[in-house]
Amino acid sequence: MLHELTVLSGFDKTGKREEYESIVIHAGETISIVGPTGSGKTAFITDIELLAQGDTFTKRKILINGQPPGSGIRNNPALKPIAMITQNTKCFADLTVEEFLKIHARARGIYSSKIIDETIALANNFTGEKIHRDHRVTILSGGQTRSLLIADAILIGAAPVILLDEIENAGIFKQEVMEIIQDTGKIIIFVTHDPVIALHTQKRIIMENGAVKAVLVQNELEVFAAQRLSDLDRKIGAIREELRADRVITRELMNLKFA
């Protein structure tokens, strides 16, 4: 049972020690990692994914429940308590969706065949273009690939820690993804440039020059702001779907969608 994850500080891009000793993340917490491109956001979650032991570029160390993870855990997917959605929108494996999910389920020690249907169904909630089990993963679009990988991480990865690198990209339904992974009791960490996601998480880790600059806790006003931004985001999403469906913006639509 994973109840906390600890990040022990490493070094920034210039080799300077980071200005914290450790960051402890508890089960059930949602966290966003924000900062300009190149500030070390992806490196931060990659350290967690690899369960770094001072042997990554940043030299950070990750503890599980206060202890260094056993070496078996680091390289055995069936034992790994972490699922990560990277920014990749491409799969190179020459397999069908079904074969891909089956092998991954086996890697994660899951033998139920229901999981394949469930994963594909969940992925189809996140994308407008339907994914079929017989599709080859190499021909899926960027949005389909990301949707499939997110559904895979939630159901097959099924880990107590989920890391998501910029899910707002690649045209998937972000709101649906956010809803499904809220209140799961898991640790959810988003790398994001999206204020809607950033304001929705309980904590924000601010990155600069490869180092953690600050850890902020969501305040009451931000909870309210997050709600308002979400409403706005839903409206933008609705307009996006109208445009995708070859409609034009009319006065009626404006009144309806922006009311």
Place this chain on the structure above:
Amino acid sequence: MKLLVVAGPPSAGKTALIKQIIRHFHHQLRIAFLKIDVVKAYEDEELQREFGIPTKKVYSGDLCPDHAGVMILGDAVEWAEKTGADLFIMESAGLCLRCSPYLTQGLGVVVLSSISGIHTPEKMGAMVSLADIAVVTKIDLVSQAEREVLIQKIRDLHPKILLMETNALQGTSLQRLYSVILESEEIRQADLMLKGNPPIGTCTICVGKKEVGWRHHFGVVKKLDGAIADYLYRGE
């Protein structure tokens, strides 16, 4: 002296991995390096320049590079011992992928790129199935799920192999590999043996005939149709 044999397809990241190993150990162990290739290789010069360690290379020319490796390995081990090396790293040419250049002593490492294709481990056969360790490289280029699918494929082929993943350019998560190398036993030069049989290398094609079709050849070659087995030739 410890021995590390590194094999894998071209561009999988063998040299990048070896560089990380040398960088990690080079204040702790004396290291010697040998590269076996066919026509051209620069790794020896590169590593010599970067780390100032004794290096050597050998071109196999028209002989199968893995056969060449077997032929010269005795001398190479002697050479490495003479340089006073604690760790001798041998990098294979990584060509036909049929051979396994690993020995019954020391460690055999196969390097596989995460983007090399999901069926590659099976196609590589003995180079994977006889290795002690598989290092999957370029993991920053693919999703976690895809990495895990590839790892599962390798595990299906060789359930006991020690699997590791790395971004070899940055040298991430190699700590376990380093400790396995440190714990590996010293080799005894007198009884070095190959782990597996290499494919045979004596037919009329090997000796330079260019004609196409079985009628022009003799030796161990058989016809495409009606071959007695799935293979043109099988070792013991």
